[in-house]
Structure formats: structure tokens, C-alpha cells
Amino acid sequence: MRPAASELPYKFETGTQNHEGISGVLGALEYFEWLGSEFGGEFANTWKEAGFSGRRLVYKQAMSTIREYEFELSRALIGFVESVPGRRIYGVTDTNRLDERVPTVSFRLEGKDPVYLADAIGKQGIYVWNGHNYALAIVERMGLLEAGGMIRVGPVHYNTLDEIKRFREVLRQVSS
DSSP states (O other), X not given: OOSSOSSTTGGGOOSOOOHHHHHHHHHHHHXXXXXXXXXXXXXXXXXXXXXOOHHHHHHHHHHHHHHHHHHHHHHHHHHHHHTSTTEEEESOXXXXXXXXXXXXXXXXXXXXXXXXXXXXXXXXXXXXXXEXXXXXXXXXXXXXXXXXXXXXXXXXXXXXXXXXXXXXXXXXXXXX
């Protein structure tokens, strides 16, 4: 006998459902509802005019709120990294084009090993990544793989501007 019937919907349910995944999705949706309701009011009319209502409207408000705040984080982070002598940021740095990027910033500092920098920054309680960051072909093509790759900083909407400012101070310390 086969483990599942050949007819819908039974042919797709051959085992225990992913209860943890279902709970996680519910938690994420509730979080987005809270964000949209609490902080997304300024975006409501725009999305209502586009035909959204109910939960879909609240989710659009949440995503707009996140996007707007992450633009603010991006502006600050890019500005702070650009203020460090000898830095090179990879990617869009024009703050008028933030809609073309995420707030994650990859960079190198002239004469500094990314492994050393990531370790030094991490010892100050700020976690960054170094190396190819799963963009192996790109980092190879740029000729950076043998040189240790890049440093990557990835703030998201639950980070604060104060944390970005603290990163700036730590980056200045370890780069000098």
C-alpha cells in the first residue's frame, strides 16, 4: 500500500505537519501586523488608494515602514563607512538610489586584512562578517578572494541609529 492517496489534498500530507514552521509563520505575520498598525499609519492612504484593505493593507504598511527605516540606517551606515580613510564600499553608495539596495554594506579598508578587522570589530561586541559571504564567484571576479574578501555589515529594521553610530566609533578605532 502507498503511504498517501493519489487524490488531492491527501497526496501532499504524507507525514506530520511542520508545526514549528506553521507557528513561526504565524509569529512573523503577527509581528508584521503589529509593525504596520503601530508605525505604518503614514503609508495607509497610499496603499488604500492602490486597492489594499484589511490585513493586506497592514502588511503593506509594515513593509513600507521597514523600507523607510532601513533607508535611514543605510544613509547613516554608508556615510560612516565613507568617513573612514582608505575605505572602499562595494555597491551603490549614492543615497538618492537607496531603493536599489538593501542596508547591508560590503567594504574593504586599504592595507587592512578583513579577517583581522572582523575579529577586532567583533571583540567590541559588533558582529560583522568577512570573506566572500556566499558571493564566491563575484569576489573571485573582483580579485578579492585571495586578499581575504570583504567586511560585511548587515543592519535591519530592529537595529538602531545608536548602534550604527557605535559601529562607526569601533570602525574608526580598529582602522587606525
